[in-house]
Amino acid sequence: MARNRVTALERNTQSTIIKALNKDPATIVRCRSADSVGHVAGDPDIYGSIGGVHVEIEVKRPGEKPEKLQLYRLTEWADTGAASCWITSKAQALAFQKAVLAGRGKGRFLELGALSKCVR
Secondary structure (H helix, E strand, C coil): HHHHHHHHHHHHHHHHHHHHHCCCCCCCEEECCCCCCCCCCCCCCCEEECCHHHHHEEEEECCCCCHHHHHHHEEEEEEHHCEEEEECCHHHHHHHHHHHHHHCCCEEEEEEHHHHCCCC
């Protein structure tokens, strides 16, 4: 698959996730632009606030995983008190949002498997 098509698919997923998360009045998230001034390599795709907690979200296509540097950046954010995770779908994004709103995400790096545990 061509690189441009892969990027387009990931951006579509990001857009869907951002719209879904921003429906909650306690949430504001935005997409970080890779070409913006001050961009740091490996920084997550989405940033913002859920219920007053800073969040960092890396979006991957289904079946893909973050690169080593991306996982490192997610952990860095979590170490400062942010809630961070990597996801592949809108459903996972909403599970992450639910966990953060319930107070189970602050200062944590939530992996995909942990999301289902956090929302129980």
